[in-house]
Amino acid sequence: MRRNIYLRTIPIEEALTRVVERLDRERLVGVERVGAERATGRVTAEPVIARYSSPTYHSAAMDGIAVRAAETFAAREGSPVRLAPGQGFVFVNTGHPLPTGFDAVVMIENVVMDGEAACIEAPVAPFAHVRRIGEDIVATEMILPRHRRITPYDVGALLSCGAYDVSVYERIRIRVIPTGDEVMDFTSRPAPGPGQVVESNSMLLCALADEWGFVCERVPPVSDDPEALAEAVRAGLESDAHIVVTVAGSSAGSKDFARATMERFGEVLVHGVAAMPGKPSLLGVAEGGKLLVGAPGYPVSAVVCFERLLYPLACWLSRVEPRSKQTVTAHLARSVPSRIGMVDFVRLAVGKVGQRHVALPLSRGAGSISTLTKAQAVTQLPAAAEGLEAGAEVTAELLCDPGELARTLVCVGSHDNTLDLLADLLMRHTPAIRLASSHVGSMGGLIALRNDAAMVAGTHLFDPETNDYNFPFLAKYLPNLPVTVINLAVRQQGLIVAPGNPLGIAGVADLADGQVRYLNRQRGAGTRILFDYHLAQAGIDPSRVSGYGREEHTHMAVAVNVGTGAADCGLGVYAAAKALGLDFVPLARERYDLVVPTAYLGDPKIEAVLETVRGGEFAARVEALGGYETAWTGRIMEPGMGLPG
C-alpha cells in the first residue's frame, strides 16, 4: 500500500514567502479597464487622474442671493444695504453657478425683501458661501493612487471627476475541484448513506471568495482516481482561473492523489504547514505560472488552508494587504491543550460576562461543522505553547461583527433541547441576543459561574437527601455567590431505546450483566448523576453495566447512537427520543433550572431571557417538544420546592 511522505511541515509565514518568491504576479494577473460605477472592490493598476475639476465653476454653496461683496461692506444691523434685482443681486439656489460679476452669496435667511429690492443687514466677505472652482479637486490631480482598493466613496469621486473608466487588476479567479469517492454533489440534493458525506467545502470557499472580492467557480466532485483528478486540474489550468484548488486528498493516505497530481503539472513548494487544523496543506506553482493549492478535506482544516494560505496569496496577487481582523482580549472558560511545534487555531464562542469577554473553546475536531457556525472568533496558540489554563487571556480574532459580543449571552452547563428554542426566540428579540451555550454538564455550569466564566448555568442536579434540585449543590459549590434560580422546564428523563423496544428494557435493572449495550453521559452531567442514583437504588454496581465507560455529551448524541444501533440504550430526555422516532422508557421527572448570579439580573441579556421564557410562545413550543411541563417555567425557584404537584 503506497503512502506518500510529507515534506517537513513549515511555519505558515515561511510557506507564504516560499510561494510568493516563485509566483510572477505581473505575468499572471492582467490589467483591464472597467467602468468606475462597477469598480468597487477592484484595485487600481495605475494612479487615477481627475479629468474635470470639482467644482468645475464657482457656485453658490447656499440658497440665497448672489452679490458683490464690496457693495455689502456698509451693511449694519438697523442700517441695511439695499440691492436692486439684476444689477445688485440675483437669486441663486445651492449649486447654481455664480453669475458673472458677482463674488459672494448671502443666505436667504439673512435677506429681507422690500418689494423688488433685497435688504441685508450685515456685510459679507468675498467668496462667502461660494464653492470656488477646483476647491475640492483640480483637473490633472491624482484622485486615487495605484494599488488602492476602490471604495463606494471612491466610485462617487471617480464619476464626479470624469474618470469614467479605470485601469484595475483582474479580479482573482479561483477554480475549485472537490474530490473524493465518498463525497456527494449537493446539486443533486442527495441523502447521504453510511460512508457518504455531502460535499460542502467547495461552496464554502466560493462564499468566502465572494466576501474577499475574488471569483470562485466550482466543478462537480471528482472521484479518487488519479486520471480523473488530473483531467480536472488540466481543465482548471486551461481555464481563465489564476488559482486551481483541489479539496481533499492532500494528506499522505493511499488515496491522496493531490500531491502526485500537482507534481504532474508543476512543482510542489509546500507540503505540510505547522498548524492544526490545516496541517496537510499543499502549495505549488504550475508550469504556466498559476498557483496550485491542495486543501485538506476536513471542513475546519480546509477553512484554515483557505484563510491562512490561499487568502493572503490571492491578496498578494491582487496587490492589496489582507484585511486585518478586529481582536479582543478574552478569558478562556476552559483549559485548552496544544501541541508544541504547531500553531493551534482554536475557534471560540465569545460573550461579555460582566466587564470582561469570556471565550468558550469550541470542539477541536477538524470535521466539526458546528464549530464553524458557532465560532465568533479564533485564537492562535503559538507553536511554543503547551496549551492554556482556564482563565488565561487570549487574543481573539473576531469572525463576527464586534457589536455582537455585547449581545452574546454565555450559557454554560447541562444540555437541554429547550435551549435551542430559547436561542431561536432570543434572536427575535430587539436587539437580537445570541446564545452561546457550552454543554459541559450541570456541575461544569456551576464551576463556570464560580469562575465568572458564564452569565447563566443550566442545571438539573437532584439531591436525594433533601429531595430537592440544584439548591443543595449551590449551597455547597457557590456558598458566597448570590444567585437567582429560574425554572426553564420540568422534563421527563428515561431510557431511550430502539423503536418497539426490541430488548424489552423496562428499567435500569435490565442493564445489569446482560447484552444491553448502554451509552453513558460524561462525568459531571446531571443525567449521569441521575443514572448513578437509579443504579444505586437498584443495587447495581456500575461495573456490571456494559458501556458504562462510553460517554456522549448530549441527549441527542445518545439518541442518535441508539437510533443507528451503535448502542441499545441510553438515559436522556423524551424530546431527544421523540425527535429521532425512538422509544422511551420513563424513569423520572426532574427540574431543569437556569442559575443566574443575582448581580446580573439587570443585564439586558438576562432581562431578555426572562421576558422570553415568561412569554407564551416559549412555553407552547416547549410543550410541543413532548416530555416537558411548563407550569413553573419562568418562575423564580426557592429551596425546598422540589417538583410541581
Place this chain on the structure above:
Amino acid sequence: MRRNIYLRTIPIEEALTRVVERLDRERLVGVERVGAERATGRVTAEPVIARYSSPTYHSAAMDGIAVRAAETFAAREGSPVRLAPGQGFVFVNTGHPLPTGFDAVVMIENVVMDGEAACIEAPVAPFAHVRRIGEDIVATEMILPRHRRITPYDVGALLSCGAYDVSVYERIRIRVIPTGDEVMDFTSRPAPGPGQVVESNSMLLCALADEWGFVCERVPPVSDDPEALAEAVRAGLESDAHIVVTVAGSSAGSKDFARATMERFGEVLVHGVAAMPGKPSLLGVAEGGKLLVGAPGYPVSAVVCFERLLYPLACWLSRVEPRSKQTVTAHLARSVPSRIGMVDFVRLAVGKVGQRHVALPLSRGAGSISTLTKAQAVTQLPAAAEGLEAGAEVTAELLCDPGELARTLVCVGSHDNTLDLLADLLMRHTPAIRLASSHVGSMGGLIALRNDAAMVAGTHLFDPETNDYNFPFLAKYLPNLPVTVINLAVRQQGLIVAPGNPLGIAGVADLADGQVRYLNRQRGAGTRILFDYHLAQAGIDPSRVSGYGREEHTHMAVAVNVGTGAADCGLGVYAAAKALGLDFVPLARERYDLVVPTAYLGDPKIEAVLETVRGGEFAARVEALGGYETAWTGRIMEPGMGLPG
C-alpha cells in the same frame, strides 16, 4: 418665491424611532426559499433544522487500521499484539466508515506490518480515532436560529446537513432617483460645463448598498420638475423596491420638490435631522407602506443620510443589527469648530505617529468629494460640544481596514505636486504605505511636528538673512526636537498666468496698483512668505496688491482659478501651471524638504519613504513634471547648504 419650511430638526435616533414605529416590516418584506449555496448574507426567517446527522456514520478519523479495542488491551512496547487481516483488522482511510464489528482506529504510523499481519505496541481505547455518528450535529437539531445573517461557514454547515434550501427574508431592494437640472447622467460620459455636475450620488449609494447586502437600482436623473419627479417616484413605488430614495431637492429652496412629492404619495415623518452634514434629510412612508427617503444633494450630506438613516432602517427591515464600526482613540492634529445643537460628523485621515493615533480633520465642505476618498475614519462631535482643540482625543469610527492605520504615514505641511507621486509610489511598496497629507503650509508642518501630530513635514521656508532653507526656522521653532532634513526636490516658483500672458506680467512689480487680480496663498504657507519677500524686495506694500486677501490652499487651486479667469495671477510651482496649460513667469528656485524627527528614522514607513525618493523612478517622474531639479533628491540636508549650484 415659494420656499418650504423645515420641520424642526430632530436627533437622528428620534428620527429612526419615529420611522420604525410607522413601518410594518412583516407586511413590507417577504420571505423566500433560496438554495443554501447562494444564501450568504441572507437572513434566516425561521430556525434551520439539520436533515442529516454529521457524521452520518461512525468513521475513521485517521488513516490506519480499524481494530476491536478489546483485542489491543494487552499490547505493550516490545510485546506487540498481532492482528490478522480481515478478522483482526481492516485498512481504513480518513473518512471511511468503520467496518461492522470494529470500534477503534490505530494510526498507520503506529502499525508495523509483519507480512500480512499488523502488529501494534500500544492498546487503544474504544472509539479512539473514530468520528462517532452525530458527534457534531444530530438530525433534527437546530443548525441556525432565525434572524441569523448567513455566513460562508454557515453555507458549509447547511449543505453538510442536507438543509439545501432555507427560508430567508427578501433582500432589501432600493430604487434611487437622482434629481436636478444641473446634474448630468454619467452613463453618457459627459464633459460638465459651468453650472453642470456629473451625478454620482446614486452610484455611490448603489455601491454602498452592495456592501451592505442590499440591492439598489438607479434610474436616470430627473430634472427639477414636480411632475417628472412624481412620475419617477410613482414608478419606484410600483416597482418591487421596498425603499424609494430621491437624491437632492430635499432642502427648502425654490426648486426643492422632494418634500412636496413625498406628501403626494404618503406622509412625511421627518424633515431635518440635527446633524451636519446631512441636515436636510427627509423620511416618510408611502401609502402602500414603502419607506421613502429624500437625501440631500451634496455628496457628503448624502452619505450621512445614507449611512445614518437609510442603512439602519434597511437593517431593521432585514432583521439584522447594523454592523458596528471599529473605533480607535486618536488625537486631533488641528482644532475643529462645531455648532451647538447639531451632531457634527467630521471625516478624518488617521495614522500612527509614534505610539498614538493622530487624526487630520479633512475639509468640512458638504460638497467635498476628496474628503470622502481621503477619509479613513469619521468622528461625531456631540450636539452639546462647541468644538475641540488641537490635541483633543476623539473616538474615530474606522472606514478603512484597521490594519491600514499602522501603514498610514501622516505628513503635514506645505503642498507640492511631487507628494502625489510619492503617495502613488508608496502604495506600490510592500506593504503598501498610505500617505495622509494635510496642506496647512510650511509653518503648520513644523507646528505639527512640535505637537507630535505628524511624522513628516514638507517645508520650503526661505530665510533671506542666511540665504538658507528651513534650518533657521527649525532652530527657532523646534529647538529641542532632533530632526533629520531630507531634500525632496528643488523647484521653480513663479507667477502663474493665463496662456500667452495677456497682461504681460513680468514680475511682482506689475502687481502693484493695477488691474491685475492676484490670488494669494494662506498665512503660514512658504509660498506666501516667498511672495511677501519678493514684494518687500520690490518695495511694494501688500495693500497695493489687488486680491492679496483672497486665499487658496494649494498650487493647483491657484492655477485653476487663473485657468478659468477667476484670477489673473498667482504664485506657485511650474508643475501646476504646466498641468493646466498655463503660462509661467519664473521668480525663484527653492528647496522643498521633508523634515522628520530623527527618532522616527527607523520607522518602516520612513524607511519606505527614503527608499522610494532615492529610487530612480521617483526622480524620473519628478523631472517629467517640469520645473523640478532632483540633484539633491533623497539627500540629507545640513544647515547652510542653500541650493545646488
